[in-house]
Amino acid sequence: xxxxxxxxxxxxxxxxxxxxxxxxxxxxxxxxxxxxxxxxxxxxxxxxxxxxxxxxxxxxxxxxxxxxxxxxxxxxxxxxxxxxxxxxxxxxxxxxxxxxxxxxxxx
Amino acid sequence: xxxxxxxxxxxxxxxxxxxxxxxxxxxxxxxxxxxxxxxxxxxxxxxxxxxxxxxxxxxxxxxxxxxxxxxxxxxxxxxxxxxxxxxxxxxxxxxxxxxxxxxxxxxxxxxxxx
Numbered sequence: 001x002x003x004x005x006x007x008x009x010x011x012x013x014x015x016x017x018x019x020x021x022x023x024x025x026x027x028x029x030x031x032x033x034x035x036x037x038x039x040x041x042x043x044x045x046x047x048x049x050x051x052x053x054x055x056x057x058x059x060x061x062x063x064x065x066x067x068x069x070x071x072x073x074x075x076x077x078x079x080x081x082x083x084x085x086x087x088x089x090x091x092x093x094x095x096x097x098x099x100x101x102x103x104x105x106x107x
Numbered sequence: 108x109x110x111x112x113x114x115x116x117x118x119x120x121x122x123x124x125x126x127x128x129x130x131x132x133x134x135x136x137x138x139x140x141x142x143x144x145x146x147x148x149x150x151x152x153x154x155x156x157x158x159x160x161x162x163x164x165x166x167x168x169x170x171x172x173x174x175x176x177x178x179x180x181x182x183x184x185x186x187x188x189x190x191x192x193x194x195x196x197x198x199x200x201x202x203x204x205x206x207x208x209x210x211x212x213x214x215x216x217x218x219x220x221x
Contacts, residue, residue, distance in 0.1 A: 033208035042197055042215050043151070048208030087150060091208045094141070094166075095201075099150040 002026040004088055004098035011104045012078055020073045020101045022088035030091040032064050032071040037085045037100070046073070048091075078105050109134035113198040113213035120220050126171075126185040128216050130198030133179065138200040140181040141210065142173055145195040157181060158203065193220045 004024045012018040022032065031050035035043040047055055049064035049071060061074040075082055085100045113130040120126060132138050139158050143151040155173035157163045163173050170189060174182045181198055195217050199210040 031208050033210075035210075042212035043210075044212070045209045050208070089151075089208075091205055093205070094153060094156050094164075095205065095208070095210055096153065097143075097151040 002090070002092065002096050004090055004096065006086075006088055006098045006101045008099070009102045009104070011106065013106050014078055014080060016078050017074065017076050018078060018103065020075075020086050020088075020103070022071045022073075022098055024069050024071075024088070024090045024098075026090045026092050026096060028092045029066070029069075030093070032062070033089040033091060033095065034060075034062050034073045035087045035089060035097075037087065039084075043087060046086075075103070080105050080107070109200075109211065111198065111200055111211055111213045113196075113216055115216060116214060117217045118219070120188050120218065122190055122220055123187045126183070126188055126192070126218070128183040128196055128198070128218075130181045130183075130213055131179055132181075132200045135179070135200070135202075137178060137203055139203055139205060140175065140179075141199040141201070142181065142183050143197045143199065145197065147194075151197065155183070188220045190220050193218055 006022045033048045034046040037043040047062040054063045059076045064071040083105045087097050087100045089095045089097045110133045141156045142154040145151050153166045157175045171185050197215045198213040
């Protein structure tokens with residue numbers, strides 16, 4: 001089967017750095033995407049890693065290690081508006097999502 | 108620019124009633140189209156995806172079906188809803204091949220089956 005594992009909840013304080021890990025087990029893996037979803041809304045795309053290494057987009061960075069079947073999303077300088085659910089998703093020809101990590105940012 | 112719309116946004120249906128959710132994409136041609144379902148507090152479950160008209164793949168056997176009558180229109184249907192069909196339904200599109208790993212989601216349709 002195909003599965004992605006990520007922590008269910010993470011809590012951090014404003015201004016801090018938080019890392020959300022994702023391990024995957026899929027067939028035909030092409031890359032790893034990350035999405036943000038606020039309560040009641042639709043997911044929005046954050047980043048995509050097709051190759052090993054770090055991709056940086058503003059305060060957000062994403063990392064992929066194909067040999068370890070592992071990736072993470074790094075959020076820096078946390079703001080209250082970053083409180084949301086974050087999903088990793090494996091591209092296998094289609095996009096398979098993990099169960100999501102709820103990030104709570106506290107003042 | 109590309110836009111995606113799905114409707115209705117919210118619906119409450121009795122068990123055993125039919126369902127039709129519609130999704131249209133504008134500003135792009137030959138998109139890949141997807142239907143996902145999200146239970147409360149859970150991840151997104153891929154239901155159907157389509158790489159072209161009359162090319163629809165079903166991911167989860169259940170009482171739902173999908174159709175793509177036009178290049179940029181995707182419809183999710185059921186003849187008889189079950190309680191377990193309740194959830195947040197999301198339509199999405201991507202460029203062919205999904206090379207960028209990016210899906211563009213509609214606003215979602217929240218279905219409650221009573």
